Amino acid sequence: MTPHPHPRSYDAVIVGGGHNGLVAAAYLARAGRSVLVLERLGHTGGAAVSGRPFPGVDARLSRYSYLVSLLPDKIVRDLGLDFRVRARTISSYTPTERDGRPTGLLVGGGERRTRESFARLTGSDREYTAWRRFYAMTEHVARRVFPTLTEPLPTRDALRRRIDDADAWRALFEEPLGVAVEEHFADDLVRGVVLTDGLIGTFADAHDPGLRQNRCFLYHVIGGGTGAWNVPVGGMGALTRALTDAARAAGAVIATGHEAVRLATDGRTAEVTHRHADGEHTTAARHVLVNASPHELAALTGGTPPPPAEGAQLKVNMLLDRLPALRDPLTDPREAFAGTFHIAEGYGQLAAAHARAAAGEPPAAPPSEIYCHSLTDPTILAPHLAARGMHTLTLFGLHTPARLFADDHDTTRDRLLAATLAQLDAHLAEPLADCLATDADGRPCIEARSPLDLERDLRLPGGHIFHRDLSWPYAAEDAGRWGVATAWPNVLLCGAGAVRGGGVSGVPGHNAAMAVLEERPGDRPVSGAPGT
Numbered sequence: 001m002t003p004h005p006h007p008r009s010y011d012a013v014i015v016g017g018g019h020n021g022l023v024a025a026a027y028l029a030r031a032g033r034s035v036l037v038l039e040r041l042g043h044t045g046g047a048a049v050s051g052r053p054f055p056g057v058d059a060r061l062s063r064y065s066y067l068v069s070l071l072p073d074k075i076v077r078d079l080g081l082d083f084r085v086r087a088r089t090i091s092s093y094t095p096t097e098r099d100g101r102p103t104g105l106l107v108g109g110g111e112r113r114t115r116e117s118f119a120r121l122t123g124s125d126r127e128y129t130a131w132r133r134f135y136a137m138t139e140h141v142a143r144r145v146f147p148t149l150t151e152p153l154p155t156r157d158a159l160r161r162r163i164d165d166a167d168a169w170r171a172l173f174e175e176p177l178g179v180a181v182e183e184h185f186a187d188d189l190v191r192g193v194v195l196t197d198g199l200i201g202t203f204a205d206a207h208d209p210g211l212r213q214n215r216c217f218l219y220h221v222i223g224g225g226t227g228a229w230n231v232p233v234g235g236m237g238a239l240t241r242a243l244t245d246a247a248r249a250a251g252a253v254i255a256t257g258h259e260a261v262r263l264a265t266d267g268r269t270a271e272v273t274h275r276h277a278d279g280e281h282t283t284a285a286r287h288v289l290v291n292a293s294p295h296e297l298a299a300l301t302g303g304t305p306p307p308p309a310e311g312a313q314l315k316v317n318m319l320l321d322r323l324p325a326l327r328d329p330l331t332d333p334r335e336a337f338a339g340t341f342h343i344a345e346g347y348g349q350l351a352a353a354h355a356r357a358a359a360g361e362p363p364a365a366p367p368s369e370i371y372c373h374s375l376t377d378p379t380i381l382a383p384h385l386a387a388r389g390m391h392t393l394t395l396f397g398l399h400t401p402a403r404l405f406a407d408d409h410d411t412t413r414d415r416l417l418a419a420t421l422a423q424l425d426a427h428l429a430e431p432l433a434d435c436l437a438t439d440a441d442g443r444p445c446i447e448a449r450s451p452l453d454l455e456r457d458l459r460l461p462g463g464h465i466f467h468r469d470l471s472w473p474y475a476a477e478d479a480g481r482w483g484v485a486t487a488w489p490n491v492l493l494c495g496a497g498a499v500r501g502g503g504v505s506g507v508p509g510h511n512a513a514m515a516v517l518e519e520r521p522g523d524r525p526v527s528g529a530p531g532t
Helices: 019-030 073-078 111-122 126-150 156-163 166-174 177-184 188-198 212-221 236-249 294-301 347-358 383-387 409-425 451-458 507-517
Strands: 009-015 035-039 090-098 101-108 253-256 259-265 270-276 279-290 314-320 340-343 368-371 391-397 446-449 491-493
Touching: 009 019, 009 270, 019 035, 019 236, 019 507, 073 507, 090 188, 101 111, 101 188, 111 126, 111 188, 126 156, 126 166, 126 177, 126 188, 126 212, 126 507, 156 166, 166 177, 166 212, 177 188, 177 212, 188 212, 188 340, 188 347, 236 253, 259 279, 259 294, 279 294, 279 507, 294 491, 314 409, 340 409, 368 409, 391 409, 409 446, 446 451, 491 507
Parallel strands: 009 035, 009 279, 035 253, 090 340, 279 491
Antiparallel strands: 090 101, 259 270, 270 279, 314 391, 314 446, 340 368, 368 391
8 A cells, every 4th residue: 555645746646556557647747747646445457467366376367358459559659568468379169069060160370271160160161261361351451440449449430431331331330240150150150159249248149229339349359450369478467557658657646455435636736536545635636547448437526427337247267277178189189278268259149148138037048158268378377287287267257247247246257157167068978077276275267257346446437348338439528629528627537438449458547648639838737736
């Protein structure tokens, strides 16, 4: 816990020390602004952290967020971050049973192997050809859209012109994603693999007319201009450490254990009241950047909260003594778990799970996906654990909205975890339980977090990992030039709830800093701000 910082006035106070707040702090401090970061918890990072969840076991897991795609190289270069990612050799593996035999779809490991896997599953080259065509379209969109994330917001028409592909615009921006999936693909399992990128942390059907699934899909396929999802070397905590170091080296003051409780502003100057172990303190600032949800901003200012948000995922971390064998004899588990391992994510299965959850019942066959960080980056394990062949598994369950947990949280979470693992076990040659490591107290190394757990631990509204439904990456009403504006000129959103927020990207932190820095010199804060 950091003691109370001595200065009572700063150019910028940042509420929340998650990765976006640290990005903003580093940019502003490097530009010569005085910056104070207030973090409620005893550490920085928010959801982008690593931890040792299992007592007596030296394994540092990315407990909440785990892969990197949307973090621009520009931010890494600009801030001189000591941070690296590694590409996964396999994109995905989806087990299934066809004609009474276990098989699966392996994507990755080279074009020949992927084509052969499609042909073995579907009996022809049709689906593979459609796959290549579809993802050529998304890659074209990615190359055009991703660079705009760290630029002032384009208008909708300007972004459409930049994409310059009427069919792609229609498929991704105008019609429900299910239309494009069904137009391109015939196989139920292939359709499901494509659709899953539209459902991560988003509770929607393929044909939801509100197009939430489209926005989610878009952010999942544009990262880096390619859509690739990479493994952070050292775990997600390595990014937080690099950002914390960069912000402090530039002169930012980072105060952990300081919870912002009130924000008052007249639009030119502001005061942030924050609570610490030694009492409440008030700090003045010209700008306040809120690296928290729009719901938290409303609570700080006494304003009207936005519509309720609802997360829809079950997050599970595991440590294994060994990777389980698969029922599919043609696939090595080291390859299957290196990419995204899809479970119960056929197109029909996803629709059934959504319909059941929308009716208020936990899915009978919960869809989920798993990946193994330690196959690509063993540095998160102590050397003696890696030498023994131990591995991490991270599971992300879909279509488990917060509403399901409202009445009997622990029982529902335990039931969903058991049902989810049963779906995985159906494709394994041995029960996963037999492969789980045990901690120092002899308990299995597995932890599950529901949306309500995430709301409690991280103050994500309704457990929504994006703070609210994702926005389109173009100009929105009241979002301002950079997508970070609020009702007050000197209060900016710099977290996932901003336009072009969501995911581990640093983009809203960068954009909030740019909004501050492009002000005219005459708009800089004065030394006589309230509270000095």
